[in-house]
Amino acid sequence: MFKVMIVDDEPAIREGLKTIVDWDAIGFEVAETAANGREALQKYERIRPDLMIMDIRMPGMSGLEVIEQLRQDKLRQAHVLILSGYADFEYARRALGYGVDGYLLKPVDEQEMEEELRRVHRTLEQERRVNVRRSEPVPVHEVVEQMLLSSSGKEQNKAETELQLDWDRYQIILLELREGPGRPSEGLARQFRRLSDWWTDDPKNIVFRAGSYLGILTGREADRDSLLQLRQRLLAQEPEGYQVYLAAGEATGDKSLIHDSYEQAESLMNRRFWAGESGILQMEPAPVEPEDEVTVPLAGEWADRLYYAVDIRSLNAVERVMQELITACRSASLSERDTKSLCSHVLSLALSRLPGSIAGSGPAVQKCLSLIPELYAMSTAGQIIRLVLQQIGELLESMDGGSHESVMKQMTDFIRRHYSDNLKLEMLAEIFNYNSAYLGKMFKTYTGESFNHFLDQVRLDNAKEMLAQGMKVHKVAAQVGYANVDYFHSKFKKYTGISPSAYREQMGQG
Known part of the structure; x- marks a missing residue:
């Protein structure tokens, strides 16, 4: 039996997880529970669980902080499944970077939970069978992982020395597989095997794991076309809806700069949100700083x-x-x-x-x-x-789809619906995708009036109706789109030959 520790600040969650799963049938036993991160670390030293099921967001010490501490010196001592709410997705994604085995959304689905446990159980069984001895040669991909992912500079230098490579070029490519929008894939092990199998015959390609990414150390500088071919090959092996992102650091001829290439690729992957349809992220020239200060969109x-x-x-x-x-x-x-x-x-x-x-x-x-x-x-x-x-x-x-009316008919109807807004010809030109000067000429040809004159007329026609109902002049001005009452007064008198207040009195007498 493999030992499990459940860590969650909600008692109902802890007890619920203990009861909804037939742990014994899957090959686990719940050895301990903890109500917070600090308690989990204290009990970890005594229990040494094979698997921790941990809430990512807890008061005091979060699940992410627990994982960080565990990984400092116990990188391969505990497997972790994290629990998160939908709103904590970005938080959970950070945890995946620490090499956790997966995450489950709350409320936990019993079937999904059991599938995850069986998957982790298979991994634990495989680790038990392999039982790799320290005296045995370390696989080259693990040497690369140690060199790139270790937090200790001493360990990085040691791994770099152990990496017996004498290539002309070195480049790091990171790969992320996602099962759909916003959902990291749990098929990294499968893709790791595929990538390794594809490139077994080429000694200048080393596939390694990098947290929630797969990595490739290649001695053949990858251009955009080769990255696109790799992406298409990976997508061809997956069901529809999967997405693959590839980030390539700069190639270097100096083995000591491999870590720089890795950091560049990791930085690019962190900007995956801005990736185009190709899913390929490569180093680009630094953007030219705009002369004017860029403002945040309102x-x-x-x-x-x-x-x-x-x-x-x-x-x-x-x-x-x-x-x-x-x-x-x-x-x-x-x-x-x-x-x-x-x-x-x-x-x-x-x-x-x-x-x-x-x-x-x-x-x-x-x-x-x-x-x-x-x-x-x-x-x-x-x-x-x-x-x-x-x-x-x-x-x-x-809503019966788009209008088939002419642009000018749409535009005049639009003005009649929104006359009280701060309408500008330039804004409507953007909406209707026309050059503003050309649109203005079209509008005058169609209506016989300039845009501003037509807008004023629509506003003032509506103002007349409101004044006739006895509304006060300053309220009418605001209702029809004139922020300045004096400006409204001059416009009204220019178009009608009479002041707004005189018009209201005249209509009231009628």
């Missing part, structure tokens, strides 16, 4: 643009807005988490305005809003754009 402004794009039933306009928003986030050096938060906020603000302007759209909008949490599970910015397009595409279909 949710309200982008929500307006997205709302208008949805309002005119244009999925192409929605795509342009999202592409530009993502570009703005990257230019402002926002983190992955902040970018997801901003996109979620923009989408929520934009969609929440629709029921007030499009009759009957409420249920479809609520369905769309309910899918926003999925945005946080996306692995890349491109996946966020595709998710938003899919959601809004379904929303538009439920």
Whole structure:
């Protein structure tokens, strides 16, 4: 029997895990439980469990901190399965970098839990059978792992000395396999075997493990085409929906700089969120610093643009807005988490305005809003754009799809619906994807009036109706889109020949 320790600050979770699983049938026994991280470390010294099932977020000392301490000097002494809530995904992903065996989402599914335990049990049995002695030669891939992943400079130097390689070039490639948006794969062992089998005949390729990644130390500098071929070969072995990301550090002719190539590849993989459709990340020239200070995108402004794009039933306009928003986030050096938060906020603000302007759209909008949490599970910015397009595409279909009317008809209708907003010709040109000067000429040809004149006329026609109902002048000015009452007064008198207050009195007498 292999010993298990359950670590969770919730008593119900600890007791529940002890009872929902037939531990004996799988080959485990629950030897101990702990209510927090510090207690777990204290009991670890006495119990020496083969497997720890640990909550990632606990008060006082988190599960991640426990794993960090265990890995400092007991790298291969305990297997770990972590428990996390959906909102803790990024936290859990960090833990995978410490070589944990996997993670389970709360509430724990009994069948999934048993599958994970059987998988870990097979690994433990294999380790027991192999029982590698220290006197036996260390496999070359383990030497590479020690050189690259050890926190001790002394151990790194020792491993570098033991690595008997005399190549012209050295380059590190890291590989990440994901089973779907936001879900790290648990098939690394399988891919490790495949990669090793493919390159057995080539002594200038060494496959190794690097936490939640696979690594390749190659003596043949990999260009983009070879990385794409490798990615396609890996994807061909997996079910549909899997994603593969490859990050390549710079090649070097100095063996002592292999670690630099590894750190470059790791840094690139940390920026995987900005990877394009190819899934390939390579070192690029440093970006030219912009002359003007880049500002953080404001949710309200982008929500307006997205709302208008949805309002005119244009999925192409929605795509342009999202592409530009993502570009703005990257230019402002926002983190992955902040970018997801901003996109979620923009989408929520934009969609929440629709029921007030499009009759009957409420249920479809609520369905769309309910899918926003999925945005946080996306692995890349491109996946966020595709998710938003899919959601809004379904929303538009439920609202009878896009309009087939002419652009000018859409534009005049749009102005009549949104006359109280701060409308500008340049903004509408972006929405409708036209040059602003050209759009202005088209608009005047179609309506016989300039854009600004038409907008003023629509606003003032609505102002007349409000004044006729007895509304106060300053409230009418704000309602129809004029922030300055004096400006509204001059505009109204210019167009009607009478002041707003005189018009209201005149209509009241009638």
